[in-house]
Amino acid sequence: xxxxxxxxxxxxxxxxxxxxxxxxxxxxxxxxxxxxxxxxxxxxxxxxxxxxxxxxxxxxxxxxxxxxxxxxxxxxxxxxxxxxxxxxxxxxxxxxxxxxxxxxxxxxxxxxxxxxxxxxxxxxxxxxxxxxxxxxxxxxxxxxxxxxxxxxxxxxxxxxxxxxxxxxxxxxxxxxxxxxxxxxxxxxxxxxxxxxxxxxxxxxxxxxxxxxxxxxxxxxxxxxxxxxxxxxxxxxxxxxxxxxxxxxxxxxxxxxxxxxxxxxxx
Numbered sequence: 578x579x580x581x582x583x584x585x586x587x588x589x590x591x592x593x594x595x596x597x598x599x600x601x602x603x604x605x606x607x608x609x610x611x612x613x614x615x616x617x618x619x620x621x622x623x624x625x626x627x628x629x630x631x632x633x634x635x636x637x638x639x640x641x642x643x644x645x646x647x648x649x650x651x652x653x654x655x656x657x658x659x660x661x662x663x664x665x666x667x668x669x670x671x672x673x674x675x676x677x678x679x680x681x682x683x684x685x686x687x688x689x690x691x692x693x694x695x696x697x698x699x700x701x702x703x704x705x706x707x708x709x710x711x712x713x714x715x716x717x718x719x720x721x722x723x724x725x726x727x728x729x730x731x732x733x734x735x736x737x738x739x740x741x742x743x744x745x746x747x748x749x750x751x752x753x754x755x756x757x758x759x760x761x762x763x764x765x766x767x768x769x770x771x772x773x774x775x776x777x778x779x780x781x782x783x784x785x786x787x788x789x790x791x792x793x794x795x796x797x798x799x800x801x802x803x804x805x806x807x808x809x810x811x812x813x814x815x816x817x818x819x820x821x822x823x824x825x826x827x828x829x830x831x832x833x834x835x836x837x838x839x840x841x842x843x
Contacts, residue, residue: 579813579828580835580842581610581806583672583706583739583760583788586634587623590792590803599630602806606828609842610806611835613637613672613706613739616644617652620659627666635842636666637706639673639694642687649686653693660701668841670698671706672739675719678711687712688719695723698734704838705736705757713747720754735838740764740790745775752784758838760788763796763804766815773819782820782827786835787812 581602591598602610612623614637627634638656640649659665673694675687698705709716724734735756741748742764751759759780765772776785787809789795795804796811810824813831817824836843 578608578832579606579787579809580832581607581789581791581809582737582786582835582839583613583762584610584791584806585612585615585619585793586610586791586806587612587619587626588792591805595626598805598807599633603633605807605810607806607809608832609633609635609835611635611637611668611706611839611842613669614639615641615672617655620656624666635668635839637669637671638665638667639671639706640690641672641708642674642676642683642690643679645683645686645690649690653690657697660697660703667703668839669704669706669736670694670701671736672708673705674708674710674739675712675716676708676710677715688715691716691719692723695720695734696727698736699727703841705734706739706760707736708739713743713750717750737786737788737838739788740794742770742772743775744771745779748775748779752780756838758784758786758834761785761816762788762790762812763794763800763808765819766796766811767800768797773815776816776819782816782822782830783834785816785831786838787816787827787831 627636737758737760739760741759791804795802813827816827
């Protein structure tokens with residue numbers, strides 16, 4: 578039993594064979610797949626796919642930092658209307674965050690959008706799925722500010738730092754956010770990745786969930802191919818090696834971690 582906590586199966590990369598991809602995931606022992614949203618246009622196809630595979634696919638809602646347009650405030654307003662429906666299907670707020678890798682032109686706007694969506698987490702009692710690339714310090718500062726200014730009655734922030742591949746110091750800093758997990762995917766299998774050593778040194782298995790980020794970041798031995806949820810077995814195998822446990826134990830613990838973090842997926 579394994580949960581893929583991050584997959585974009587609703588994307589055009591899977592249009593022609595998504596049902597086959599899902600069947601392969603089931604055959605690989607995947608019991609649930611979480612679907613973070615990226616923009617306004619992806620909501621409808623994501624929800625349609627989740628309805629077709631109810632109790633297997635679980636959608637989230639959020640605006641990815643690389644998908645911000647000049648109309649981003651209006652997009653967020655429309656998304657929040659969906660969250661205000663008490664019967665909404667979303668298990669988390671995501672995929673949200675900061676990404677300055679290619680473009681810093683929306684430097685301040687990305688942080689404003691992140692702060693707004695972090696506040697949704699408290700307001701609607703949903704965990705966060707946070708994307709960070711070339712923006713570790715800014716993301717930490719936004720989160721700390723939100724925690725410092727938020728009222729305890731509005732609820733505690735929880736969630737996942739998606740696609741973690743950072744340093745020992747960055748891992749230690751993120752682990753200070755109680756209630757957050759590190760999302761570990763294909764990067765951990767890459768030959769030159771320092772991530773295995775970082776995990777061994779400072780990250781307990783109790784703070785890890787597994788993910789694919791499919792169709793991106795396929796693990797070894799599938800590098801260069803379209804990633805899919807079934808490939809998560811390679812990540813689980815690598816974690817078993819790192820933590821000197823069985824694959825079954827890794828799967829069980831990371832599944833419990835995912836369900837603890839995203840209780841609406843129970």
